[in-house]
Amino acid sequence: KLGLKASKADDFGAWYSEAVIESEMISYYDVSGCYILRPNSFSIWEKITDFFDKGIKELGVQNAYFPLFVTEDALNTEKDHVEGFAAEVAWVTKSGQSELDRPIAIRPTSETVMYPYYAQWIRSHRDLPLRLNQWTNVVRWEFKHPTPFIRTREFLWQEGHTAFATLPEAEEEVLQILDLYAKVYTDLLAVPVCKGKKSAKEKFAGSLYSTSVEAFVSATGRGVQGATSHCLGQNFSKMFKIEFEADDGSKQFAWQNSWGLSTRTIGVMIMVHGDDKGIVMPPRVAPLQVIVIPIPAANLTDAQRAELSSTTADLVAQLKKAGVRVQCDDRDNYRPGWKYNHWEVKGVPIRLELGSKDMEKKSAMVARRDTGAKEAIMLTDVAARVPALLEEIQADMLARSSAQFEECKEVATTWEDFMAALERKHMVLAPWADEEEVEDDVRKRSATADAMGAKTLCIPLEQPELPPDTKCFASGKDAKNWALWGRSY
Numbered sequence: 001k002l003g004l005k006a007s008k009a010d011d012f013g014a015w016y017s018e019a020v021i022e023s024e025m026i027s028y029y030d031v032s033g034c035y036i037l038r039p040n041s042f043s044i045w046e047k048i049t050d051f052f053d054k055g056i057k058e059l060g061v062q063n064a065y066f067p068l069f070v071t072e073d074a075l076n077t078e079k080d081h082v083e084g085f086a087a088e089v090a091w092v093t094k095s096g097q098s099e100l101d102r103p104i105a106i107r108p109t110s111e112t113v114m115y116p117y118y119a120q121w122i123r124s125h126r127d128l129p130l131r132l133n134q135w136t137n138v139v140r141w142e143f144k145h146p147t148p149f150i151r152t153r154e155f156l157w158q159e160g161h162t163a164f165a166t167l168p169e170a171e172e173e174v175l176q177i178l179d180l181y182a183k184v185y186t187d188l189l190a191v192p193v194c195k196g197k198k199s200a201k202e203k204f205a206g207s208l209y210s211t212s213v214e215a216f217v218s219a220t221g222r223g224v225q226g227a228t229s230h231c232l233g234q235n236f237s238k239m240f241k242i243e244f245e246a247d248d249g250s251k252q253f254a255w256q257n258s259w260g261l262s263t264r265t266i267g268v269m270i271m272v273h274g275d276d277k278g279i280v281m282p283p284r285v286a287p288l289q290v291i292v293i294p295i296p297a298a299n300l301t302d303a304q305r306a307e308l309s310s311t312t313a314d315l316v317a318q319l320k321k322a323g324v325r326v327q328c329d330d331r332d333n334y335r336p337g338w339k340y341n342h343w344e345v346k347g348v349p350i351r352l353e354l355g356s357k358d359m360e361k362k363s364a365m366v367a368r369r370d371t372g373a374k375e376a377i378m379l380t381d382v383a384a385r386v387p388a389l390l391e392e393i394q395a396d397m398l399a400r401s402s403a404q405f406e407e408c409k410e411v412a413t414t415w416e417d418f419m420a421a422l423e424r425k426h427m428v429l430a431p432w433a434d435e436e437e438v439e440d441d442v443r444k445r446s447a448t449a450d451a452m453g454a455k456t457l458c459i460p461l462e463q464p465e466l467p468p469d470t471k472c473f474a475s476g477k478d479a480k481n482w483a484l485w486g487r488s489y
């Protein structure tokens with residue numbers, strides 16, 4: 001059977017597992033929760049890192065590298081946050097046969113690695129702002145069911161850690177980074193996101209407030225946090241004594257941010273765009289954008305065969321010159337149908353078929369992976385048309401996924417409408433009291449036998465009008481704002 005065995009609509013988990021394997025993005029590994037990122041997925045991470053790294057450097061952020069290991073004492077400096085996560089911290093307890101006299105943690109995130117040194121480096125307001133980022137791996141020994149890219153025990157990410165003399169400077173950066181995160185999703189991955197603030201319950205315990213970009217997987221009706229940008233206020237500078245002498249001579253605690261985006265981005269892209277034929281790659285991140293497949297007729301003369309291969313080689317050369325990532329599959333031990341499937345599973349955005357009758361008409365047949373649409377293109381137009389078509393595909397993918405996102409977002413002001421929307425596997429924009437106990441209550445009351453309860457995904461930065469006297473959909477108390485609710489990963 002061509003395409004995947006599992007269907008995305010019928011068995012999403014099986015579909016996703018099969019898609020990441022058949023597309024050669026992932027290989028399973030013999031440590032649970034860990035996966036091998038093969039070239040087809042790692043090249044996407046390279047595009048994301050190139051884009052984001054350029055963006056933060058334009059903002060004045062510098063890259064550095066801090067050690068993988070954290071001492072027990074350092075890690076416990078922020079113990080009231082870590083205790084919630086203590087079970088996730090992985091420890092080195094021995095080397096060879098000998099026990100370490102003190103266990104050493106593997107970084108689950110690097111605040112406690114970096115901030116003792118921030119305290120050493122920052123003495124005067126002239127040392128600010130200090131804005132460092134690192135591209136690393138981190139380890140979190142999650143116990144929930146692992147999912148490639150989405151929830152893994154080791155993952156790649158970037159973590160930005162910045163310090164400013166004033167809160168306004170920090171707050172400005174929080175939103176600059178959030179904008180960059182949104183662009184990673186919309187401009188590279190063709191995935192729409194909602195920018196918002198996290199509720200008190202959902203925010204990072206160590207932050208003053210957290211902002212995030214939230215994506216939505218319509219196939220499962222679950223939201224997924226795409227990336228986070230936290231304003232830490234002076235919480236960490238007080239813990240780590242990151243103080244500076246202000247220009248008026250007073251000693252003040254620095255104002256800090258931290259922000260992170262991980263290889264989870266790739267999983268979101270797969271879940272949003274994939275179909276029953278496999279992965280659908282947005283052209284801007286596709287490792288291979290065009291596969292050229294010559295289709296020699298059975299009874300070709302040597303001359304005709306030679307002409308077909310030289311025309312094919314010429315097309316590939318023209319497309320390469322036009323900056324297109326292109327390959328030719330002229331293997332003679334596979335028939336065309338097998339090849340179509342082979343490259344569709346990998347999500348190659350464009351297939352260019354070159355058959356003998358096409359040759360006579362000096363044209364090629366181009367097939368789009370996202371819609372399956374085919375169009376004949378004159379050979380002389382290929383080098384101009386294909387780059388334009390790739391951009392059209394990118395735009396169309398974002399337009400379709402954005403329309404899907406809006407379709408999956410319902411407004412509700414009553415409990416009944418809220419629950420009905422969840423039943424339809426949708427997100428719900430609802431006015432609420434913005435109180436943690438209300439959120440706890442909704443989580444419990446909205447859980448059903450076969451589905452987890454809903455949480456707030458974010459409080460959208462773009463708030464709809466809130467008429468006076470609007471009541472919280474769940475508690476009946478006065479509503480403070482609109483939150484986007486949903487089941488989530």
Ligand SMILES: O=C(C[C@H]1NCCC[C@H]1O)Cn1cnc2c(c1=O)CCCC2
Pocket residue numbers: 081082085086088089108109110111140158159160204228230258259260
């Ligand atoms: O990591 C963060 C906050 C922050 N870390 C840096 C990047 C941005 C942002 O994610 C929150 N967090 C999540 N998970 C864990 C910890 C933790 O602090 C610490 C212990 C192990 C698990």
Ligand SMILES: [Mg+2]
Pocket residue numbers: 140
């Ligand atoms: Mg976690």
